[in-house]
Amino acid sequence: MNKRILFLLVGIGLIFTACVxxxxxxxxxxxxxxxxxxxxxxxxxxxxxxxxxxxxSISIKANDPKLAQIFTSGNQLTETVKNDxxxxxxxxxxxxxxxxxxxxxxxxxxVGFTLDEIRLQIEKRLLEEYFNKEARIFVTVKLAGLRYxxxxxxxxxxxxxxxxxxxxxxxxxxxxGDITMTGDRKNVTVLRQTPSGTxxxxxxxxxxxxxxxxxxxxxxxxxxxxxxxxxKSWGTGRTGIESLSTILSLLALVTTTILLLRx
Numbered sequence: 471m472n473k474r475i476l477f478l479l480v481g482i483g484l485i486f487t488a489c490v491x492x493x494x495x496x497x498x499x500x501x502x503x504x505x506x507x508x509x510x511x512x513x514x515x516x517x518x519x520x521x522x523x524x525x526x527s528i529s530i531k532a533n534d535p536k537l538a539q540i541f542t543s544g545n546q547l548t549e550t551v552k553n554d555x556x557x558x559x560x561x562x563x564x565x566x567x568x569x570x571x572x573x574x575x576x577x578x579x580x581v582g583f584t585l586d587e588i589r590l591q592i593e594k595r596l597l598e599e600y601f602n603k604e605a606r607i608f609v610t611v612k613l614a615g616l617r618y619x620x621x622x623x624x625x626x627x628x629x630x631x632x633x634x635x636x637x638x639x640x641x642x643x644x645x646x647g648d649i650t651m652t653g654d655r656k657n658v659t660v661l662r663q664t665p666s667g668t669x670x671x672x673x674x675x676x677x678x679x680x681x682x683x684x685x686x687x688x689x690x691x692x693x694x695x696x697x698x699x700x701x702k703s704w705g706t707g708r709t710g711i712e713s714l715s716t717i718l719s720l721l722a723l724v725t726t727t728i729l730l731l732r733x
Contacts (some may be wrong), residue, residue: 490669494655494699497640498567498678507542515636515687517584520611521663522568524690525561528592529610541574541596561614574600582665585611617686620646622696623653637688639673639680643696649675653696661693 492543493499520526532538549627562570568581573594580588590613601607615631625647638658649655655675662685671685680686688694 494676495651497655498677498680500678501676515689516684517586518689519582519584519665520564520580520588521691522564522566522581523667524564526564526570526580526588527561527610527612527614528572530592530596531608531610532605534605535729538607541572541600570584585613595683613690616688616690618642618690618692618694620694620696623650623698624648624696625650639675639686639688639694642688642692642694643675649696652701653700654699657697659695659697660688661695662689663691 482671495640528542530538530541562572564570564581567579569577569579571577572612575592578588578591581589589609592611593607594608596607596609597603615633616635616637617629617631619629620642621627627646630642630645639658643649653690656677657672660671660673662671671683672678673683673685
């Protein structure tokens with residue numbers, strides 16, 4: 471009788487340690503306050519600075535549309551042709567020297583600059599060399615899509631491209647099908663390429679304070695890695711039912727082996 475109780479207690483203990491607790495699956499929990507309502511001020515994301523191999527779209531408008539078009543020469547991206555192929559061939563790519571090559575304006579150094587700084591630089595050259603103030607030029611500079619890579623314990627790993635200017639890590643993960651049940655939401659790694667090198671940061675997505683992290687907003691070329699929980703390496707199952715089934719199968723195997731040895 472004592473042995474049966476012991477086996478039962480061991481089995482129950484294994485079930486609770488093997489399955490993934492609900493607190494490890496819920497995002498943005500208010501851990502330090504019993505009040506259900508939490509006020510969190512997200513940190514303001516820093517402007518993105520261009521890197522080598524980035525692709526940008528540049529639009530130049532003026533009172534004389536034909537004259538303005540000379541400076542882009544078919545490289546303006548329209549809403550109807552935005553896809554990976556058109557971005558690659560029609561966008562302005564930052565080369566290994568940190569420059570883009572535009573018609574008439576030719577080489578322009580952009581690496582390490584923000585989109586607004588590039589826009590002002592182009593506007594200044596146009597006004598100084600080709601247009602007067604009455605031309606009413608209007609320059610728009612945008613990233614040709616926000617590209618990031620997500621890997622590890624994610625439903626749909628790979629490189630993603632979204633056509634928007636701001637993206638949170640929660641939106642990025644949701645776009646990849648969400649973290650699997652065996653993914654570690656408390657220890658998400660973000661690798662960020664900057665002009666000065668690679669930055670590595672860990673963010674706990676189960677804590678509402680994650681919204682205050684400078685890595686809460688994804689930047690172009692970010693790499694997100696979701697580590698596995700220990701439960702995956704144990705192979706006992708993600709839920710209590712799966713763990714119970716695995717443990718019962720093991721107990722049945724052990725019992726059968728003992729009976730065979732006795733006979």
